[in-house]
Amino acid sequence: MKEIEQLIEISRKYGRDSRYVIAGGGNTSYKNDEKLWIKASGRALATIDEAGFAVLDRDKLRIIGDRTYSADAAMREEEVKNDLAAACLTADRRPSVETSLHNAMRARFVVHLHPTAVNGLMCSRNAETDTARLFGDEVVYIPYVDPGYTLFREVERRIAAFREAHGREPAVLLLQNHGIFVGADTVDEVENVYTRVLARIGQVAALPDADEADIPACAQEIVPAIRMMLSRHGTLKTLRVRNSKRIEAFASSAAEFEHVAAPFSPDAIVYCRSKYVYLDAADTDATLALAEKTVERFVAENGYTPAVLLVRGLGLIAAADSAAEGDTILDVYEDMMKIAESARSFGGEHPMTEAQIRFIDNWEVENYRRRAAAGNGRRGRLENRTVIVTGAAQGFGEGIARCLAREGANIVVADLNEAAGLATAENLNREAAGNRAVFVRTDVADTDSLRRLIHETVCRFGGLDVFVSNAGVLRAGGLEEMTAGTFEFVTKINYNAYFYCAQAASRIMKLQNRYAPENYGDIIQINSKSGLRGSKANFAYAGGKFGGIGLTQSFALELAPYRIKVNAVCPGNFYEGPLWSNPENGLFLQYLKAGKVPGAKTVDDVRRYYMSQVPMGKGTSPEDVTTAILYLIAQTCETGQALPVTGGQVMMN
Numbered sequence: 001m002k003e004i005e006q007l008i009e010i011s012r013k014y015g016r017d018s019r020y021v022i023a024g025g026g027n028t029s030y031k032n033d034e035k036l037w038i039k040a041s042g043r044a045l046a047t048i049d050e051a052g053f054a055v056l057d058r059d060k061l062r063i064i065g066d067r068t069y070s071a072d073a074a075m076r077e078e079e080v081k082n083d084l085a086a087a088c089l090t091a092d093r094r095p096s097v098e099t100s101l102h103n104a105m106r107a108r109f110v111v112h113l114h115p116t117a118v119n120g121l122m123c124s125r126n127a128e129t130d131t132a133r134l135f136g137d138e139v140v141y142i143p144y145v146d147p148g149y150t151l152f153r154e155v156e157r158r159i160a161a162f163r164e165a166h167g168r169e170p171a172v173l174l175l176q177n178h179g180i181f182v183g184a185d186t187v188d189e190v191e192n193v194y195t196r197v198l199a200r201i202g203q204v205a206a207l208p209d210a211d212e213a214d215i216p217a218c219a220q221e222i223v224p225a226i227r228m229m230l231s232r233h234g235t236l237k238t239l240r241v242r243n244s245k246r247i248e249a250f251a252s253s254a255a256e257f258e259h260v261a262a263p264f265s266p267d268a269i270v271y272c273r274s275k276y277v278y279l280d281a282a283d284t285d286a287t288l289a290l291a292e293k294t295v296e297r298f299v300a301e302n303g304y305t306p307a308v309l310l311v312r313g314l315g316l317i318a319a320a321d322s323a324a325e326g327d328t329i330l331d332v333y334e335d336m337m338k339i340a341e342s343a344r345s346f347g348g349e350h351p352m353t354e355a356q357i358r359f360i361d362n363w364e365v366e367n368y369r370r371r372a373a374a375g376n377g378r379r380g381r382l383e384n385r386t387v388i389v390t391g392a393a394q395g396f397g398e399g400i401a402r403c404l405a406r407e408g409a410n411i412v413v414a415d416l417n418e419a420a421g422l423a424t425a426e427n428l429n430r431e432a433a434g435n436r437a438v439f440v441r442t443d444v445a446d447t448d449s450l451r452r453l454i455h456e457t458v459c460r461f462g463g464l465d466v467f468v469s470n471a472g473v474l475r476a477g478g479l480e481e482m483t484a485g486t487f488e489f490v491t492k493i494n495y496n497a498y499f500y501c502a503q504a505a506s507r508i509m510k511l512q513n514r515y516a517p518e519n520y521g522d523i524i525q526i527n528s529k530s531g532l533r534g535s536k537a538n539f540a541y542a543g544g545k546f547g548g549i550g551l552t553q554s555f556a557l558e559l560a561p562y563r564i565k566v567n568a569v570c571p572g573n574f575y576e577g578p579l580w581s582n583p584e585n586g587l588f589l590q591y592l593k594a595g596k597v598p599g600a601k602t603v604d605d606v607r608r609y610y611m612s613q614v615p616m617g618k619g620t621s622p623e624d625v626t627t628a629i630l631y632l633i634a635q636t637c638e639t640g641q642a643l644p645v646t647g648g649q650v651m652m653n
Contacts, residue, residue: 003030004037004050007109010187014113015045020194022335023328025267026113026179029102034058038102040093054095060087061103065156069149077363080149100152104159106169107183111190114179114267116335117201120342123264123350127176130346134200137165139172144352146359147178147266172197177265177352205345207338210246215315215459221284222291222314224463224508228516229295230305230319236384237305238410239462240326242334243315250337251310254278259340260310260333262351269352269360271325271332276308287311292515308333322384322434323410323461380408381630384435386461388412388453390444390501391471393420395577396526399622400468400629401437402428407630410435410461414442414453415471436460444471444497450504463512466633467505469498470526472544474579476590478537487540494544495551498525502555502566510562520563522633525552526625527568527642529650537596545570549642556640565639569628572646573610575619615648 007030014020014028024044030037036056039045043052064083069076084095096102102110121127121134131141140162145151155173162170171193173181180197184190223239230237250256257278263269277294281287291309298306307329309317318329343349352360387404391397393415405411405428413428415421421439428437440456443449457464473493475486502523509521530538531545549568556566573580573587580587588603597609611617628645632638644650 003032003108004053006030006187007037007053008048008050010109010111010190011039011045011048014111014194015048018331018335019117020113020115021045022114022116022331023267023271026111027096027098027102028112029099029110031058031103031108031110035089036061036099036103038096038099040090041096042094052093053090054093054099055089056084056087056095056099056103057089058103061100063087064100064149064152065104073146073359074362077148097148098152100149101155101173101181104152104156105173105181105183107171108185109187109190110181110183111194112179112181113194114265115194115198116338117198117205117207117342118174118180119177119265119339120205120207121201121346122174122179123177123339124343124346124348125350126347127350130204131174134204135172135174135197139174139197140170142173142175144176144178144356146356148363151175177350177356179265205342207342210244213243213245213248213315215241215243215455216313217455218284219314220455220458220508221511222287222311223317223458224512225288225515226291226295226309226317227319227462228512228514228519229292231516231519233299233305235321236465237319237321237462238323238326238384238386240318240320240323240330241315241459241462242318242330244334246337246341247310247316247334250340251278251312251315253312254280257310259349260336263357264336264339264349264351266360268332268336269357271307271328272336273304273307274352274357274361275302275306276310276333277306278310278312280312287314317462319462323436324432324434327436380406380435381634382466383408384410385465385633386410386412386457386463387466387468388414388457388464388505389468389470390414390442393417393424393439395579396571396574396622396625397468397470398424399574399577400470400526400626402431403623403626404466404468404629405432405435405437408433408435409466411437412453412457412460413437413439414444415439416441416443444469444501445492447500447504450500454504454508458508464505464508464521465512466522466524466629467501468524468526468629469501471497472526472528472541474538474541474587474590476538476587476594476596477540478594479539481594482540490540491544494541495547498548498551502551506555506559506562506564509559509564513563520565520636523555523559523564523566524629524632525566525568527552527570529570529572529644529646531568532570532642532644532650532652537591537594552642553640560639565632565636567632567639568642569625569632570642570644570646570650571625572614572620572644572649574621575607575610576621580619613649614646618647620645620647 011028027039037053040054069079145154182193227239281290318326320326340349387409389401392401392413401411413421413425425437425439440453442453528545530542535542552568588606597606600606
């Protein structure tokens with residue numbers, strides 16, 4: 001149907017614009033005389049297609065307006081939910097709880113959104129009087145009513161009164177502490193109405209953009225510890241950190257925080273809960289002490305861990321059960337800050353009352369939305385763990401990162417190759433569930449670059465659980481051909497950089513484990529079979545890898561008291577990867593030119609020679625190596641080991 005195509009188009013247009021929609025919220029509908037199409041609960045406007053709309057029988061919907069329901073609120077909402085389900089023609093899609101509101105408006109298209117500008121007015125103390133001043137009889141204003149059936153009946157009553165008073169249909173409903181409904185018979189007119197409403201509000205309360213601000217270095221000393229304080233009370237958390245001039249302003253004092261200390265709308269409760277934490281202390285140690293005391297008290301009083309922490313001198317922290325959920329929390333809470341700023345033009349902010357908050361917290365519909373927002377429930381072996389993989393833009397590193405991401409890990413792709421690294425992170429995010437991947441340009445041989453890597457990791461995910469030191473280089477050559485410069489380069493990347501990486505990673509892991517007595521961290525070097533036995537005309541590489549096993553054993557002894565395991569995986573050859581098969585500079589070609597394989601005339605001769613040495617008759621794949629990595633992470637009684645994964649080419653005594 002042409003109209004459904006138009007409904008999809010306008011839904012996506014507004015759903016992708018953060019000025020109108022945060023966290024996929026809002027809903028849209030189209031109706032003809034027989035049926036109503038409305039966004040199904042748990043679907044996002046930004047990506048919706050026809051399968052994202054529930055279809056309802058309008059004759060059966062009208063029954064909801066005629067029936068008398070239970071006086072008990074919980075029973076009443078259950079009865080209404082069942083009647084909505086009975087009217088639904090698409091059994092696999094739960095219709096929005098606001099379906100009856102859409103049906104009550106006679107317009108063919110109805111678009112319900114939560115624009116920041118509108119909620120600056122709707123969540124203000126002067127919402128009713130300033131709405132009348134700005135819009136007169138152009139809109140229907142509805143004071144806050146608990147959502148669900150009671151809100152529907154109030155909307156129905158006020159629409160009827162408007163029709164009687166003005167002899168026409170209202171195009172706009174403005175709901176206190178909720179949002180806006182716009183109805184029209186064409187999508188073009190819906191857009192025109194939204195443009196006019198926002199322009200009118202903008203004349204009084206234009207909201208300037210707030211410049212981003214750097215997240216201070218102290219995040220590395222505070223955030224991983226808070227992550228573990230929160231994780232004591234359930235599953236491992238992912239923390240996301242954000243900062244801006246706006247966030248700095250609301251975090252500047254307890255008095256400023258009070259302006260955003262309570263939710264303004266049901267959406268804020270669904271995604272951010274209803275209680276938030278503010279931390280203000282003199283220094284890092286004092287902040288950690290205050291955080292520990294505050295978190296314990298918060299959990300004792302509320303029965304759950306805080307999702308939002310605002311820290312003076314640091315920024316806004318979202319604590320979530322997935323990275324995707326953390327992004328949503330940041331977006332919704334920062335939108336609350338914008339609403340509070342805008343509300344100053346209308347007498348100041350007007351948060352929801354405790355009774356209103358309790359209704360939302362206990363309402364089955366909103367708990368369903370919470371579950372839908374949390375994702376599909378798939379739990380991998382590394383769910384919510386944060387893993388850095390160096391050299392992950394391509395080849396072995398990319399394969400390892402991909403396999404670990406499928407286990408639910410948040411992945412930091414650390415590499416010098418920016419184009420390939422960004423593409424890898426993007427590809428990983430396409431396949432991700434609630435976890436996320438980011439690229440951080442990194443030179444593993446530069447300690448300043450590694451400090452930036454750790455800082456970005458902490459800000460993006462809250463801490464570090466596994467560091468996979470995979471980045472390496474190989475330059476084949478015998479004693480006569482090898483130059484001092486080449487030898488030093490290979491050694492710096494394969495040996496020195498492993499030390500730099502372990503040093504940077506262990507600092508964060510030590511901090512985390514100080515606040516989590518049962519937690520373990522993992523540093524895993526991707527070594528090589530060449531670290532287990534010599535390699536002809538390849539001594540620079542083999543020497544660095546031999547040294548890497550010495551470092552692994554030494555780091556393991558030093559870090560064991562901190563519950564940080566240090567191990568190495570020694571793969572055989574990944575013949576299909578670019579390291580070996582690149583036609584311009586792959587190892588098959590290098591080894592041919594170096595004369596490493598006696599009698600070899602072609603690259604295929606070199607390939608056959610190496611394959612003949614593997615009892616299992618196959619190269620080592622990233623999946624094979626990841627299986628070893630997962631074992632090393634899962635066990636708590638192995639450290640300082642060099643685990644061969646060579647297809648039997650190297651067998652240990």
